[in-house]
Amino acid sequence: MTEAARDQNPTGRPAEGDEPPLAAASTKEPMVVITGVNKHFGDLHVLRDIDLTVGRGEVVVVLGPSGSGKSTLCRTINRLEAYESGSITIDGKTLPDEGKALAQLRADVGMVFQSFNLFAHKTILENVTLGPMKVRKKSKAEAEAKARELLARVGVTTQADKYPAQLSGGQQQRVAIARSLAMEPKVMLFDEPTSALDPEMVNEVLDVMTSLARSGMTMIVVTHEMGFARRAADRVVFMADGEIVEVATPATFFTSPRSNRAKDFLGKILSH
Amino acid sequence: MGELFASYNILGAFGLTILLAVFSAIGSLLIGTVVAIMRVSPIDFLNKVGAFYVNIVRNTPLTLIIVFCNIGFIVNLGMSFTNDIARNNIIWAIIGLSFYHAAFVCEALRSGVNTVPVGQAEAARSIGLTFSQSLSEVLLPQAFRGAITPLGNTLIALTKNTTVATAIGVAEISGLMKEMMEFRADLIIVIFLLVAIGFVILTLPIGILTTRLSTKLAVKR
Ligand SMILES: Nc1ncnc2c1ncn2[C@@H]1O[C@H](COP(=O)(O)OP(=O)(O)O)[C@@H](O)[C@H]1O
Numbered sequence A: 001m002t003e004a005a006r007d008q009n010p011t012g013r014p015a016e017g018d019e020p021p022l023a024a025a026s027t028k029e030p031m032v033v034i035t036g037v038n039k040h041f042g043d044l045h046v047l048r049d050i051d052l053t054v055g056r057g058e059v060v061v062v063l064g065p066s067g068s069g070k071s072t073l074c075r076t077i078n079r080l081e082a083y084e085s086g087s088i089t090i091d092g093k094t095l096p097d098e099g100k101a102l103a104q105l106r107a108d109v110g111m112v113f114q115s116f117n118l119f120a121h122k123t124i125l126e127n128v129t130l131g132p133m134k135v136r137k138k139s140k141a142e143a144e145a146k147a148r149e150l151l152a153r154v155g156v157t158t159q160a161d162k163y164p165a166q167l168s169g170g171q172q173q174r175v176a177i178a179r180s181l182a183m184e185p186k187v188m189l190f191d192e193p194t195s196a197l198d199p200e201m202v203n204e205v206l207d208v209m210t211s212l213a214r215s216g217m218t219m220i221v222v223t224h225e226m227g228f229a230r231r232a233a234d235r236v237v238f239m240a241d242g243e244i245v246e247v248a249t250p251a252t253f254f255t256s257p258r259s260n261r262a263k264d265f266l267g268k269i270l271s272h
Numbered sequence B: 001m002g003e004l005f006a007s008y009n010i011l012g013a014f015g016l017t018i019l020l021a022v023f024s025a026i027g028s029l030l031i032g033t034v035v036a037i038m039r040v041s042p043i044d045f046l047n048k049v050g051a052f053y054v055n056i057v058r059n060t061p062l063t064l065i066i067v068f069c070n071i072g073f074i075v076n077l078g079m080s081f082t083n084d085i086a087r088n089n090i091i092w093a094i095i096g097l098s099f100y101h102a103a104f105v106c107e108a109l110r111s112g113v114n115t116v117p118v119g120q121a122e123a124a125r126s127i128g129l130t131f132s133q134s135l136s137e138v139l140l141p142q143a144f145r146g147a148i149t150p151l152g153n154t155l156i157a158l159t160k161n162t163t164v165a166t167a168i169g170v171a172e173i174s175g176l177m178k179e180m181m182e183f184r185a186d187l188i189i190v191i192f193l194l195v196a197i198g199f200v201i202l203t204l205p206i207g208i209l210t211t212r213l214s215t216k217l218a219v220k221r
């Protein structure tokens, strides 16, 4: 979806009656293409023949019960985990095996973790400038200017010289988002970014993510925040037991899921 | 007391002890860091070499290592740095002490690495840092801070262990102590206390300093 199209349709959802393509986002130029990916942890088949194409600027929310392989899927996309068969391309390029080349390409894929994972010995500003300086070889002045701009964008301007432990969870997660954005990634992965937060801090993080989605960032988001899914997602992917069971628009998925496993899952999280 | 200082070069012997301790500390920190990097690297072969080194060296008595340095390298292989036998012995003692304590330095650093949550290493990789950049920017700076206390313990042990160098004829303080006790049996208690207090004076600051540093530099989590 282009930025202009998004402006006309700020929910980011396709208009009513516009039945979406399912596994493939055929109307958009593909950004992430996952084809026939399989992965095992020992005997456990965690990813089974995963096919998923995410278009440029598209926002996909991944839902599913605990242990269904959502985190593993995110981690294989930026190769924190290896996979056995199939292929994953980012903007047409396959991530190579470990090594310098992988590190460079991995910088194009931002990742936001449940547990923030800020570098504890570095200030907030240093957390955000490290990647641009070391990987993108930007000057310190340039990296800091950009970092301050991003910190302002996620609303933690005044904390730049503090250490991560001095910030609230919500602030830390927003800094983690800024740290990823500083690399100017082509796609951002979010693995349950609000699950470790106190309830009153969830919205401040979701707001940043929503405005990021509106700005046209390609995003794959594992979350159980249905409000976010309704507001920002183009498609919802439902996983169970390592498989993609269902792909639909948020409106369709939340009101009339087709599979029994999805009905069962929604029943459980809605009754909460 | 004055008599002892007049007839024996006590300060010189302590000086040699300090020299052994300082150079071996530097050597063991360097070697230990390299071995620690091998042990946390993603390359299986290096892991195994590092583990093998630590397990062999840590479980061999220091005296054996020092004597081996002397007999093995100097006497059998004729590996000498200078023609001055005394200096040669000092150099080999420093090498032996360095390699021995490197195993402990490695383990101290590894325990420091374990204080760094795995997630931070993953975050480092996911912003595109290479393995060596992740190490130098994220893991090691925190590992050193987390390892200050065990490193301090290793340095204290090292300082005391320099006494083993006497086994290959290095004239450090414990060698002199034996000599003095032999000739001045009347002053045995004084000699003993003198040497013991000398070591406390050397090691106490290490403990105080590392405790201070570890509180001051502690990474807040
Ligand atoms: N490193 C690992 N080693 C072995 N099993 C793992 C590992 N990581 C995850 N698993 C297993 O893989 C399955 C999928 O995990 P995960 O991708 O974390 O699921 P989700 O994020 O959907 O909760 C779970 O059964 C989990 O126990």
Ligand SMILES: [Mg+2]
Binding pocket: A070, A071, A072, A191, A192
């Ligand atoms: Mg998970």
